Amino acid sequence: MDAATAINTLLTPGAGRDPYPAYAALRAAGPVIGQGGAFFVTGYAAVDAVLRDSTMRVYDSALLDEQWDDWRxxxxxxxxxxxxxxxxxxxxxxxxxxxSGVFTARRVARLREVIEAQVEEALDELAAHREDGVVDVVRHLAYPLPIGVICALLGVPVSDRNLFRRLAEALTAVLEVRFTEAQAVAAHEAAKELEDYFSAMIALRRQEPRDDLVTALAAAHDADGSTLSAGELLGNLALLLVAGFETTTNLLANGIHELATGRVMKxxxxxxxxSLRYDSPVQLTERFTSVDTTVAGVGIPAGSEIVLFLGAANRDPDRFPDPDRFDEDRPGNAPLSFGAGAHYCLGAPLARLEAQIALPALxxxxxRMEAAGEPRSRERLTLRGWATLPVSVD
Ligand code: HEM
Structure with a gap:
């Protein structure tokens, strides 16, 4: 496969099924490849450098104004x-x-008991839903756990879990490289619904504060007294919901897939x-250059789009010897699955804690858990994982 074919393959819906052959082909052509005015990065050092480079921009409102007439x-x-x-x-x-002043390590640590209780509840559900000893572990564990934990973190009643799940799914569809008009419309409707939900909740918490993240974020202020604007508060609450849900579901499901296919957890x-390295739950992110620059020896003009394949960087043989082998004893294992630099994932400690509790409990x-039947891939590339994972749990 040549580099152009590899890029086209990766940008085609369904690429999430197995992007690794295309990543390998692209990497063989070089750590940074330009095509059609955009640049595609697969090398670990190059992805890491771009993420840590303060001249690189994320897709903000100024960029949207330049590139998309009617985004507002x-x-x-x-x-x-x-x-x-x-x-x-x-x-x-x-x-x-x-x-980060309110989403602290202490707040995450306090969620430990909530996570443990929700894991036990999910395991009971798993046992109850066995048919001939087989159950879908995505449906009964990897899916409900992260959304339940985020509800607890934000202070949303568990009874609204299904509403949140529906809204988050509609919103994340437009994070993919390509999406349909129908998905854009569904995301628009979901965003309106979520905004109304959070607006009402913020008003309630301002009257009656509670020990939850909505109350804490609404009250958060800097030393000079500045707070989040109404739009920032809503945007960040929505971000916490979507950033922490499918991503963690994918981490759990990828880990369970390894365990169910005979991998031993020491x-x-x-x-x-x-697990984070071997199958990154977030496979790609983007940056835009604000100045003329060079990445891994490749000149990139100002105003260019850079696609960073985190999932490819995590399989770079220059950083991880024998990268296609799952090996928990890898020395210096530092995957880029949570990104790096200024936008490094705020929820990384929470995601790790959920998996570190759920996988051993399972x-x-x-x-004697074992894979039973064909799992089904979600086929999305940006947020990659399993849609179903049938496992026998006798
Ligand atoms: C396995 C699970 C997760 C993965 C793989 C993941 C991955 C990532 C990545 C790659 C980024 C950086 C994106 C970029 O630089 O363009 C990010 C940012 C972020 N994540 Fe996560 N995430 C996970 C779970 C969570 C959870 C549980 C939360 C919170 C409840 C969360 C909240 C955030 C937030 C708020 C940001 C934005 C930070 C910023 O822009 O400064 N994530 N995540």
Whole structure:
């Protein structure tokens, strides 16, 4: 496969089924390949360097204004424009400081008991839904757990879990490289619904504060007294919901797939880290150059789009010897699955904690778990994972 074919393959819907042959073909052509005015990066060092480079911009409102005439009509896009993920320094720096000031290690640690209880509940569900000993572990564990934990974190009643799930799914469809008009319309409707939901919740929490992240973010302020604007508050709450849901589902399902196909977990922390590397739940992200620059020796003009294949960087043989082998004992394992630099995933400690609790609990409860039948891929590339994963748990 040549580089052009590899890029086309990766940009085609369904690429999420198995992107690794196309990544390998692209990497063989070089760590950075330009095509059609955009640049595609597969090398670990190059992806890491771009993510840490402060001259690189994320897709913010100024870029959207340049590139997309009528984006302001689409709530699915508008909602996130004021969030951390779509904001650049210096504004990003202050917003991120406010958010990390309330989404602290202590708050995550306090969720441990909630996660343990939700895992046990999900395992009971798994056992109850066995048919001839077989159950879909995505449906009964990898899917409900992250959304349940985010509900607990935000302070959303568990009874609204299904509503949140529906809205998050509609919103994440437009994170893919290509999406349909119908998906854009569904994302717009979902964003409107979510905005109304959070607006009502913020008003309630302002009257009656609780120990949850909605209350804390609404009250968060800098030393100089500055707070998040109404749009930033809504955008960041919506971001926390979508950023923490399908991503963590994919991490759990990828880990369970390894366990169900005979992989042995010796050390849960290392196993989770290697799962993150081996099958990155987020396979790609993007940056735009604000100045003429050079990445891995390739000149890139100002105003160019750069597609960073995190999933390819994690399989770069120059960084990870024998990269296609799952090996939890890899020394210096530092995958780029949570990104790097200023936008490094704010929820990484929470995602790791969920997997470090859920995977060992699953093995303890069902030590003879085995893959049973063909799993089905979600086929999406940006957020890649399993749609169904039938496992026998007798
Ligand atoms: C396995 C699970 C997860 C993966 C693989 C993941 C991956 C990522 C990646 C790659 C980025 C950086 C994107 C970029 O630089 O363009 C990111 C950012 C972010 N993630 Fe996660 N994430 C996960 C779970 C979570 C969870 C559980 C939360 C919160 C509940 C969360 C919240 C965020 C936020 C708020 C950002 C934006 C940070 C910023 O722009 O400053 N993520 N995540």
């Amino acid at each position: 009509g689409n709530k699915g896009v508008e909602l996130f424009v004021d969030s951390m993920l779509r904001t650049n320094a210096p504004h990003h720096t202050s917003m991120r400081r406010l958010a 050390n849960p922390d290392k196993f989770v880290e290697e 093995v303890r409860r069902f030590p």
